[in-house]
Amino acid sequence: MKRPRFTLVLDPIACDGHGVCAELLPECIRLDPWGFPIIESGEIPVELLDHAERAAVSCPRMALTLVKLTS
Amino acid sequence: MMNPATPTSTARSSAGSGRPAVRPPTGAERLLAGVGPQGAAVGLAEHLDRWGSVPTWRGTTFLDELDASGLRGHGGAWFPVGTKWRSVRKAGLRSPVVVANGAEGEPASGKDRVLVQQLPHLVLDGAVLAAATVGAGRVYVHVPSDAVPAVSRAIEERRRAGLDPCDIEVVVAPDRFLAGQETAAVATIIGRKPATPTFVGLKPIREQGVGGRPTLVQNVESLAHAALIGRFGAEWFRRVGTPQSPGTVLLTVTGRWAEPRIVEAPLGVPLGEILQLGLGDARSFQGVLLGGYGGGWVTPNEALAMPLTEEAARKCGSSIGAGVVALLPTNVCPLSEVSRVVTYLEGEGAGQCGPCVNGLAVLANAVGQLAYRPNALRGGVAAIPTLCGLVEGRGACRHPDGVARFVRTALRVYGDHAALHLQRGPCHTSAPPFLPIPATAPRQGAR
Numbered sequence: 001m002k003r004p005r006f007t008l009v010l011d012p013i014a015c016d017g018h019g020v021c022a023e024l025l026p027e028c029i030r031l032d033p034w035g036f037p038i039i040e041s042g043e044i045p046v047e048l049l050d051h052a053e054r055a056a057v058s059c060p061r062m063a064l065t066l067v068k069l070t071s
Numbered sequence: 072m073m074n075p076a077t078p079t080s081t082a083r084s085s086a087g088s089g090r091p092a093v094r095p096p097t098g099a100e101r102l103l104a105g106v107g108p109q110g111a112a113v114g115l116a117e118h119l120d121r122w123g124s125v126p127t128w129r130g131t132t133f134l135d136e137l138d139a140s141g142l143r144g145h146g147g148a149w150f151p152v153g154t155k156w157r158s159v160r161k162a163g164l165r166s167p168v169v170v171a172n173g174a175e176g177e178p179a180s181g182k183d184r185v186l187v188q189q190l191p192h193l194v195l196d197g198a199v200l201a202a203a204t205v206g207a208g209r210v211y212v213h214v215p216s217d218a219v220p221a222v223s224r225a226i227e228e229r230r231r232a233g234l235d236p237c238d239i240e241v242v243v244a245p246d247r248f249l250a251g252q253e254t255a256a257v258a259t260i261i262g263r264k265p266a267t268p269t270f271v272g273l274k275p276i277r278e279q280g281v282g283g284r285p286t287l288v289q290n291v292e293s294l295a296h297a298a299l300i301g302r303f304g305a306e307w308f309r310r311v312g313t314p315q316s317p318g319t320v321l322l323t324v325t326g327r328w329a330e331p332r333i334v335e336a337p338l339g340v341p342l343g344e345i346l347q348l349g350l351g352d353a354r355s356f357q358g359v360l361l362g363g364y365g366g367g368w369v370t371p372n373e374a375l376a377m378p379l380t381e382e383a384a385r386k387c388g389s390s391i392g393a394g395v396v397a398l399l400p401t402n403v404c405p406l407s408e409v410s411r412v413v414t415y416l417e418g419e420g421a422g423q424c425g426p427c428v429n430g431l432a433v434l435a436n437a438v439g440q441l442a443y444r445p446n447a448l449r450g451g452v453a454a455i456p457t458l459c460g461l462v463e464g465r466g467a468c469r470h471p472d473g474v475a476r477f478v479r480t481a482l483r484v485y486g487d488h489a490a491l492h493l494q495r496g497p498c499h500t501s502a503p504p505f506l507p508i509p510a511t512a513p514r515q516g517a518r
Binding site for chain 1: 269270272273423424425426427429430461465466467
C-alpha cells in the first residue's frame, strides 16, 4: 500500500498573519513583507510531516490544515 | 463524438399548439437572433413562437448532449459546462440548487444585462433545464437591480402558464465588481455578507453551496446557449465555431465610439474580422483589453491576427473571459488608464485576505507612480511584476490573480510607454478617461 501524502492548505480569510506556522515549519513556509505566510505548494516531505502537523494545530486562527492528497 | 440520444419531443412540435415548425438559427447570431425590436424584453408568447418550448430530456441524456456540444462557461473561466453539471448532480444526497448568474460586476461588460433584460425567457429556459438535469428543485436568478423588473415579469409569466416544475426566485446582485464571483454570489443569496467571497479550499460550491446543498453557479449566457442546445442538439451547436471552441460568444466591444456594442460572433473567427478592422487599422488604437479587468492586454497586431478562442487569448497571457473587447484609443495615456482601473479594483477587494489587502494597495500605488510620478517609483518598472508575484494565488478568490494579470500584460504591451515615462515623465493629455469605472465605486480617483 502506498503511504498517504499530505499538503498544507491555508484559509487566507481566516489567516491574520501571526506567523507561528513559519516559525515551526520554515522549510515550507516563509512570510511575505506584511507577515502573511507563503506556503510552498505540493506534498510535504515525509520527514517534515510532524512539524507540519504542529504548525497546523498551533495556528491561533485555525487557518492552516494538513490535507491528505487524493491523487 | 455525438450522442445518439434525442429529445422525447422536439421543439418542432411544441406543446401540440399547431405552431409552425421552429427552425434553428443558421447564421452567426443565435442568442441575439431572438432579440425584439428596440431591445424590448421578449415576452413568453413571443419567445415560444420564436423558439418553441424546450423538449424533455430523459434521465441524464442531456448531460451527454452537453458534453457532445463542447459548450464551455461564458462567465469567464471557460470550464466545460457538461463536466460542471455532472459534478453537481453527483455531489451529494441533498437536492442541488441552480444559480443563474447575471451579476456582471465587470464594468466593461454589458452582454449579460442584454440577455437578462431582453431575452429573460431564454436564460430561464436554460436555468430550468439545468435544474431538471442536475435534479435541483430551486433556481435563483442573480441579477443587478436594473434587471430585476424584466426577470420578475418573465418569472410571473411562466408561473401563470405553469411552465416550470421548479421554484424560481430573483436575487439582487449588489453593484460590486466581485458580485458575480461564485462564492460571493452564494453569500449574497444566503444573505450572509453580500458580494463577499468565501474560502472553499476544502469543499467547492458545487458540493456545498446555498444552504449546504450542491450548487451550480452558471453564467446566464452559458444557460442561454444550453437552452438552444436543449432544443436543437449538440450537432447543431457545433455547426459554427471550431472543434475545441464550438458555438458563438457574446462580446461587449468598446472603442472610440460612444456606446459599447454587444456582438455575437462564432468562436474561432479572426478577431479583426469581428471588429471589422484590417491589419492596416492596427495604428488606430494602442492595445486591446480582452476579457475585462481580470483579463489581459494584447497588442493591436496580436488582436488583429488572433482567432477568437480562449486558447489563443491565453497564449498571449490574456483571456476571452466574459467577452470584453476594449480597443484603447491612441489619445489616452495607457498607464494612467491602467492605474485608474487598478485603483478601482483595489477598492473593490473584499478586504478579507492579508496578501490581497496589503499587496493590492502597494501595487496600485506603484502603478500610480509609474503613471503620474515615475521618478517616485523605487526599483523601476521591474518592481511591479515582483509585487504581482506577491499577490498571485494567495487570495480566497481569484481577484488578486486577475489584477496581477491585468498589470503584467499591460507592462508587456505598454513597456515602451513605461520606459518613456521613466525617461521623460508622465504624459500630459487632455483626453477624457476611456475605460469605464462605476461612478459609485468607493475610492475612485484616489492616487
